[in-house]
Amino acid sequence: MKILLIEDDAVTAEYLAKALAESGHVVEHASDGLAGLNEAMTGDFDVLIVDRMLPSLDGLSIIETLRKAGRDTPVLILSALDEVEERVKGLRAGGDDYLTKPFSFAELNARVEVLANRRRIGTGPTTKLRVGDLELDLLTRQVHRGKRKIDLKAREFALLEYLMRHAGQVVTRTMLFESVWDFNFDPKTNVIDVHISRLRKKIDEGEEKPLIQTVRGAGYVLRAD
Numbered sequence: 674m675k676i677l678l679i680e681d682d683a684v685t686a687e688y689l690a691k692a693l694a695e696s697g698h699v700v701e702h703a704s705d706g707l708a709g710l711n712e713a714m715t716g717d718f719d720v721l722i723v724d725r726m727l728p729s730l731d732g733l734s735i736i737e738t739l740r741k742a743g744r745d746t747p748v749l750i751l752s753a754l755d756e757v758e759e760r761v762k763g764l765r766a767g768g769d770d771y772l773t774k775p776f777s778f779a780e781l782n783a784r785v786e787v788l789a790n791r792r793r794i795g796t797g798p799t800t801k802l803r804v805g806d807l808e809l810d811l812l813t814r815q816v817h818r819g820k821r822k823i824d825l826k827a828r829e830f831a832l833l834e835y836l837m838r839h840a841g842q843v844v845t846r847t848m849l850f851e852s853v854w855d856f857n858f859d860p861k862t863n864v865i866d867v868h869i870s871r872l873r874k875k876i877d878e879g880e881e882k883p884l885i886q887t888v889r890g891a892g893y894v895l896r897a898d
Contacts, residue, residue: 706730
């Protein structure tokens with residue numbers, strides 16, 4: 674697919690452009706907001722990756738201008754601002770997804786592909802994930818199991834989001850390290866097991882049907898059946 678990357682940080686831009694190209698995408702890059710807006714308005718792109726803070730014109734202003742002009746190209750916002758209010762602002766401005774820095778390329782690439790596929794089949798952005806009676810709200814960052822509200826720490830929320838996005842699939846510890854922790858797998862550490870145990874206690878304790886299951890020798894799976 675053809676992607677426009679609007680990112681002013683040279684190191685980040687070079688890394689993403691190279692990684693996306695190696696994944697088979699055609700990438701054009703703009704290093705400031707006005708140049709990026711011009712490219713987005715005149716070019717034909719499958720997805721835009723827009724940094725939140727940019728020189729000359731910020732990312733949200735770019736998105737708002739595009740939407741007012743009737744341009745519906747999917748936009749993935751990159752930002753170091755991870756507060757709920759900032760996510761809401763980004764989505765309300767017309768962004769389709771919001772990824773906070775630092776991030777793993779694997780997750781960014783997956784989100785880009787989801788946005789492109791969503792546009793092809795004509796569906797809107799997903800703001801809630803559901804598996805059985807478990808619901809995760811990406812905007813408010815609230816989690817409920819049935820009527821019970823579950824309070825999660827930031828890492829627990831990210832871990833649950835990854836499991837729910839891959840519901841029914843076995844995810845390995847390596848996959849979790851690279852996508853949720855963003856560093857290479859260390860077979861000697863038990864950090865994954867500790868976090869899964871804490872998450873399972875919050876999600877499944879007292880419930881008739883556990884959702885988070887351990888697949889011995891392979892990893893973990895979240896499923897309702």
